[in-house]
Amino acid sequence: MKAKLWGTRGSIPSPGPETIRYGGNTSCVGVTLSDGSLLALDAGTGIRNLGLSLPEEPTRLHILLTHLHLDHIQGLVFFAPCFRPQTEIVIWGPASPEASLRDRIARYISAPLSPVEVRELPCDVSFRHTPETEWEIGPARIRAASVAHRGPTLGYRIDDGEDSLAYIPDHEPALGADLDALEEEWISGFALARDASLLIHDGQYADAEYPDHLGWGHSSLSHALSFARRTGGERTVLFHHDPLHSDEQLDRLGAEARERWAAAGGDPAAIELGVEGAELEARALLPSSAKAP
């Protein structure tokens, strides 16, 4: 299983010379399964380039939305396959007691925010609430679970053979809790991320920034490292970068993450910051030295 990061930024697109290396597009990860089929995780502005990279042949695509904040759906109306009649798109997302997934997304894909309506999209699009139990897409088993963020929000786990990928881009598991002391079953997102080959996780704030953003639904570096250590994955990518963080700031944050990971006994190569355009292997069986400390 392979993953490509098409958008790594959180909150709002942040193009410019200060963000050119880590990227300014918002959350989107393309996952290529073992049979060659493709899943898109979230539909932030990064999904536009994902769409442009796809051939125009008839195909079926699945988009797994974690939640409906704008930085995770803004790219939908700029996703080229949406405008191809030969394409079938299945959009998965969290249920809400208030309205269906389709109706909630239609609030964005409708006037005056959008030039087209959902019903006008030429593709064959359907909307599905994620089930509580795992389901299959091609060779992969998918599981979704609610995680600590603002509003109904999911994390996903994709198992394809021995490989596994956990995707929890917006997550504040330490809100009101001590992650280092908490029992595993009481940690938000734990079962999704446990022993994953690749964990893509919220790392929005430096520790010094977190107190001013308590309850905003995101992790500090310390929280992300604790979560990665507790869940025991083989490789962690910190994701959903703060829009105010320049490339230089992210370089420093990444260096600090690797130093702290190594100081705790882990392999510094097993933790990194997400870079737009990066292609990652979600492959099991890394050497044990690369496991979480």
Place this chain on the structure above:
Amino acid sequence: MPTASQKPLELILARNLMSALSTPAFLVDEGGLLVFYNEAAGMLLGKRFEELGTVGPEEWGALFGPFDRDGEPIPYDELPLVVAVRDDRPAHANFEIRSADGTHHRVEASAFPIQTTHGSRGAIAVFWPAAENGTGG
């Protein structure tokens, strides 16, 4: 696929909130099993949750009661928490509980179910010291 038990997010968030409260509060899962109570509840009971752990109805009743005004044990399935989980409705009661040192405390308990888009996740109960002429149980 992971096999570890994982508490639903709604229970996790409820526990986190309860941990920050100075009001005694109790949490049961969708099966009615007591899965957490906070420090204030531990002070009332004379036993911290970490000491007691997850307990079922019979053990709970043997340890803490509760008891009605005549000192008779109240069946577990009549407790507000259990009613809230079983019937998906709020419940309120006035009763006595017995702490670990044998002291009896008269309390009022209010419980409400935790409902989600996937159904019931459990219930929360909050205890207050009972008013002298508190509502009947």
